Amino acid sequence: MSDIHIRIEGRAGRITLTREKALNALSYDMCLAIDAALRDWATDDSVALVILDAAGDKAFCAGGDIAELYETGTKGDFAYGRNFWRDEYRMNARIFEYPKPVVSFLQGFTMGGGVGIGCHGTHRIVCESSRISMPECGIGLVPDVGGSLLLALAPGRLGEYLGTTGHxxxxxxxxxxGFADHFIPQAQWPGLIADLQRTGDLNLLAQMAETPPEGQLEAMRAEIDACFAGETLADILTVLTARDDAFARSTLKTLSRHAPLSLACTVEMVHRLRATNTTMRRALDLEYRFTHRAMEQGDLLEGVRALIIDKDKSPKWQYAEAPVPAVAVSQMLMPLGPDALTFEEEE
Known part of the structure; x- marks a missing residue:
């Protein structure tokens, strides 16, 4: 497949995304190819570890390829998207539960669907150019591909902040x-990957890790925890509105561009997952409840139209002029019954 290069080199199963001009956006076929390779290698004794990387400097994977989702959804065909998400989420779970080490190299943009491939393995490597985010609320979705689990496990209220703002x-x-493990300058990656293929020695990663350049979130922790501690989106917006400081104004401006229903559901999802003995499969099940309904009942088609297709950046969101009713959140996240996400051994 021209969009992805799958092979065994030395002791490593290698998966390289090669859609460089499309920022390595993940197509349905790419999802299926990754899943098939992981199945094959799980019981192949010649494969000691899996290495995930991508061509180019701009992106590991800037997200899922949503053109086909939009085209089918606008015709009233919701089955394509539901099947895509179902198979993608099963692949995300496979990476998270994989019986062998999975090492990912995350340069440039790692967003949305890229997080689902790159941030659930055992060893996640970032570099100077890495920019990782869950921006789904901006197009009428919620953080998915297992991202809701990472958000729920993040320290303090970082999960609510990252999930709603797409920071x-x-x-x-x-x-x-908790989206990455080690900082290693990108110039060292080719030699490191060659050594991993040859030796299978994962100790090389910690040995080569360096202290990353200073980030932004640590200094923002107190403000984030104070502003995002509410039980609902309305609570968070009330606190932000009552404050008159640069952080609150900037955050409100960002949130005002995103789909209110998606924001409210994201806060609810993070809280539900944090309150339980959560698992990746529980997170994916909750995400699928939303994405299964996203085109028919949510704002996804309008968000994609406004930001990606027409690019007028003027989406007509539901609940843009009023608080999101609790019942609307419940309806998006209620169990799907016979349509619920399943995994192989459950079928």
Missing amino acids: RMGAADAILA
Whole structure:
């Protein structure tokens, strides 16, 4: 497949995203190819570890390829998107639960669907150019591909902040928030990957890790924790509105551009997952409840139209003029019954 290069080199199973001109955006076919390779290698004794990387300097993976989702959804065909998300989420779970080490090299943009591939392995490497984010609320989705689990496990109220604002994390911020493990300058990656292939020695990663350049989130922690401690989106907005400082004004401006229903559901999802003995599968199940309904009942098609297709940047969001009703959040996140996300051994 021209969009992805899958092979075994030395002791490593290698998966390289090669859609450089599309910022390595993840297509449905790429998801299926990754999943198939992981299945094959799980029981292949010649494969000691898996290495995930991508061509180019601009992006590891800037997200899912949503052109086909939009085209089918606007015709009233919601099955394509639902199947895509179902199979993508199963692949995300496979990476998270994989029986062998998975090492990912995350240069440039790692956003949305890229987080689902790159941030659930055992060893996640970032560099000077890394910019990791979950920007889904900006197009009428919620942080998915297992990202809601990472947000729920992030320190303090970083999960609510990162999930609703789509803040782009550099290397230090990504490590602080639990989206990455080691900072290694990108110039050292080719030699490191060659050594990993040859030796299979994961100790090389910690040995080569350096202290990353200072991030932004640590200095913002007190403000984030104070402003994002509310039970609902309305609580958070009330606190931000009552404050008259640069952080509150900047944050409110960002949130005002995003879909209110998505924001409210994101806060609720993070809280639900944080309150339980959460698992990746529980997180994916909750995400799928939203994405299964996102085109038919949510704002996804309007968000994609306004930001990506027409590019007028003037989406007509639901609940733009009034608080999001609690019942609307419940309806997006209620169980799907026979349509619920399942995993192989459950079927």
